[in-house]
Amino acid sequence: MRKVGATMNILVQGAGALGAYFGGRLLEAGLNVSFFVRERRAAQLAKEGLKIYSPEGNFEERDVTVYTEAEQVKNIDLVILAVKGYHLDQAIPQVQKIVEQTGAFVLPLLNGIEHLETLQQAIGKEKVLGGFASIIATLNEQGYVEHTSGSSAVKFGALHNEQTEICAQLEAVHNDVKTNILREENILKHMWKKYIFITSFSGITSAMQLPAGFIASTEASFAVARKVILEMSMLANKEGIILTEQEVEVMATRLKGFHKEATSSMHQDMRKGLPLEVEHLHGGALRLAAKHAVTLPVIETLYGILKPYENGKPSGL
Structure with missing residues (x-):
């Protein structure tokens, strides 16, 4: 498989249904993708692997790179933050540490709008992209993703002029993944x-x-x-x-x-x-x-x- 975006290293923080699905699709396309998760989810991924059941195509990867401590994370260009809103406060120190170590940009896929300001205050306005995900999916008891809507998408865009290059790199991935990775000029709207x-x-x-x-x-x-x-x-x-x-x-x-x-x-x-x-x-x-x-x-x-x-x-x- 051709390695699209091979120079871009992506860390997906959170491997619930949303993080596992989009991280899995990027992994399937040949990108360098790792996951930052809690110990329990890490053990589940080690045992079961990452598996997606989806109308957009099934996917399985047994060998998934997983981190459980922020100090372990090196050489990351983009963090896709895929935690629930109620986990944001405890995720902030981890995000701060990872950005401090790597200089990565952060693409939060949380619902709502308040988290943008929270993240900007924590790591700087220039580091936080705008974005969100559209998907109906859940994890089954084995931790596999069950995607039940007919399609899925991540929409993203720059909120600061220093984000132009990372947005261009992510946009270039769209044609190679079995989901929609769409750049929007007016991402806030x-x-x-x-x-x-x-x-x-x-x-x-x-x-x-x-x-x-x-x-x-x-x-x-x-x-x-x-x-x-x-x-x-x-x-x-x-x-x-x-x-x-x-x-x-x-x-x-x-x-x-x-x-x-x-x-x-x-x-x-x-x-x-x-x-x-x-x-x-x-x-x-x-x-x-x-x-x-x-x-x-x-x-x-x-x-x-x-x-x-x-x-x-x-x-x-």
Whole structure:
């Protein structure tokens, strides 16, 4: 296989469904990819390897380079940060150490928007790219990725003029991978559109505790989800991100376009009794709303409903 991007060394921090999928696709294409994970996940990858089941093609790699200590990481050009929002605070010292040792740029694939400022304060504005991922996937009990949406994508872009070269290197990979690696000029607007949509989609599916088909078939539920999109779009406007009425309606209509059994990662986590990103998504929106002295009544309601599940299944249930 031709070694695309052979001069670019990529570290994927976090090997949940998202990190393992996109890291696996880059590895499959011949890039130099390693993973930074916790001890338990490292042991699982050592035993089981990295395996992807996907409509975009299955993939398996038994020999995966894994690190568990930041001090072990050397010679990295790009860190793809693929942790959940609630793990960001504990990941920051590790990211700082890795960037200090290697000079790497960081591409965070977290949902939401607040993490950009957090990372910029930790490692410098020039080091933090903008980006996000679009995929519906989960890990099974063996730690294999089960990708259930028909497609997947990473969108990224420069937030600082020192990021031009690393963005060009990553963009060059697109044609060689079995996923979409897409560079966007106005990455902040694209991040906001993802934030708007995921806040609605994850909020309504988790609050209903039902998959996407019930958004389309229950008009009252769709109305709630649509109002979240309207509230978030207003918030984006306050942050300087201007969306047209058509862009907003496209997002609302998209809520009805999912396969009836498809659902959000937040709802999948709720089903498993795992922690939820409610503070990172809905809580983050409420903090931004407070900054601009506006109210988000529907988001506030969903936040109140989901907050007890933030750390997993509430005790006593």
